[in-house]
Amino acid sequence: DTAVSQTPKYLVTQMGNDKSIKCEQNLGHDTMYWYKQDSKKFLKIMFSYNNKELIINETVPNRFSPKSPDKAHLNLHINSLELGDSAVYFCASSQEGPGVNEQFFGPGTRLTVL
Amino acid sequence: GENVEQHPSTLSVQEGDSAVIKCTYSDSASNYFPWYKQELGKGPQLIIDIRSNVGEKKDQRIAVTLNKTAKHFSLHITETQPEDSAVYFCAASSPGNQFYFGTGTSLTVIP
Numbered sequence: 265d266t267a268v269s270q271t272p273k274y275l276v277t278q279m280g281n282d283k284s285i286k287c288e289q290n291l292g293h294d295t296m297y298w299y300k301q302d303s304k305k306f307l308k309i310m311f312s313y314n315n316k317e318l319i320i321n322e323t324v325p326n327r328f329s330p331k332s333p334d335k336a337h338l339n340l341h342i343n344s345l346e347l348g349d350s351a352v353y354f355c356a357s358s359q360e361g362p363g364v365n366e367q368f369f370g371p372g373t374r375l376t377v378l
Numbered sequence: 379g380e381n382v383e384q385h386p387s388t389l390s391v392q393e394g395d396s397a398v399i400k401c402t403y404s405d406s407a408s409n410y411f412p413w414y415k416q417e418l419g420k421g422p423q424l425i426i427d428i429r430s431n432v433g434e435k436k437d438q439r440i441a442v443t444l445n446k447t448a449k450h451f452s453l454h455i456t457e458t459q460p461e462d463s464a465v466y467f468c469a470a471s472s473p474g475n476q477f478y479f480g481t482g483t484s485l486t487v488i489p
Contacts, residue, residue, distance in 0.1 A: 268421075304481075305416075305465055305481075305482045305484075306479070306481055306482070307422070307467060307479040307482075308479075309476045309477065312476065320476055322476075354421050354422070356421075361473065361474060362471070362473075362474060362475055362476050362477070363410060363471035363472050363473045363474055363475040363476065363477065364410065364471075364473050365410070365427075366412060366424045366427065367412075367424075367477065368424075369414075369421035369422045369423065370421050371420060371421050372419075372420070372421050
């Protein structure tokens with residue numbers, strides 16, 4: 265009965281590789297998000313989708329490409345991975361659009377780029 | 379855009395004492411202020427939130443106060459327990475806009 269799930273939980277890869285992180289929510293929410301949490305624990309929004317449409321796109325390198333095949337899924341694809349991409353990535357969802365009510369976070373994916 | 383500042387960055391209290399974490403925000407349009415608790419290796423989880431039409435909200439040992447005029451809000455945890463040890467984040471937002479998170483407070487409750 266997991267509300268927001270992410271796979272994989274850990275991802276270790278070499279510089280230059282391409283990788284994807286998957287996210288699914290079973291809450292019936294309309295809006296989903298990707299956050300990056302750096303080593304200092306700072307949480308930074310990357311993207312937000314509402315009903316499969318991109319509504320928030322922060323200053324993120326275009327090596328990062330979100331894809332929302334349906335309202336319940338928001339995947340994150342990263343091309344040409346760099347050392348600075350190492351972080352914990354969190355997926356989240358909310359019932360309404362951004363800024364209105366609670367966001368439910370997934371367990372996170374710890375990405376390590378060697 | 380919005381700027382949220384959070385203090386202190388670390389806080390240690392004895393079990394049973396109270397803990398207070400303070401945040402300030404800059405955008406007067408912000409009207410939703412959630413507080414999240416993040417335990418080690420887990421995602422942030424909402425513990426309490428407050429909207430701008432309310433000055434105070436309480437849920438058992440946790441309370442949040444909001445001063446719209448001064449643009450600051452605070453989290454109060456009473457009778458702290460070891461399981462309260464975690465990183466706490468405040469955030470501010472308005473409809474259609476992202477959550478702007480504070481930089482986090484690492485709370486340690488010493489048994």
